[in-house]
Amino acid sequence: DAKTTQPNSMESNEEEPVHLPCNHSTISGTDYIHWYRQLPSQGPEYVIHGLTSNVNNRMASLAIAEDRKSSTLILHRATLRDAAVYYCILADRDNYGQNFVFGPGTRLSVLP
């Protein structure tokens, strides 16, 4: 299975942008890059996903490297509510079974 590598933890100041990196050097052509986050004592929450092009939604932006071997989740203006564990996951477009593999993720702390 394709795997991702993320830093264990990161810190950010409130109201500043946050760039969360993810490396996935063994990504295949049919792997989508997904980001989820998990707030304390809650279930994972979908953030964003993409295949090749950069993606934007109301929560975040996803910047995908041209060779697709890395990606960055961008929170444009961190708030205290963004403190969570962020998971970067590769999910094969053609895999209809066990597709989402959650690693330990990056624990983001937001300082007031």
Place this chain on the structure above:
Amino acid sequence: NAGVTQTPKFRVLKTGQSMTLLCAQDMNHEYMYWYRQDPGMGLRLIHYSVGEGTTAKGEVPDGYNVSRLKKQNFLLGLESAAPSQTSVYFCASSLIAGGAYEQYFGPGTRLTVT
């Protein structure tokens, strides 16, 4: 829309007891999943379903059974609970499987087996 709901939120079992966790979704999703999350770790897939009446094993299926009698419900059963099954259990659903589609998660059930 309630999204994905799970019942109960908390449960304490003694070793050897049985119980069923209920997951319900109101989004008309075809696919449903059961994960477990142990402290400090990511989620691991227990079982999943690709549609009403179907189930399949995930990464850690031993000690669990599932049923999907109705499209909107996915049940996870523990026939004889063991302390190693102490965990937080999350249910998820997706419109269609495959990497192009996101999964939506429930709030979780915290299970302790003593």
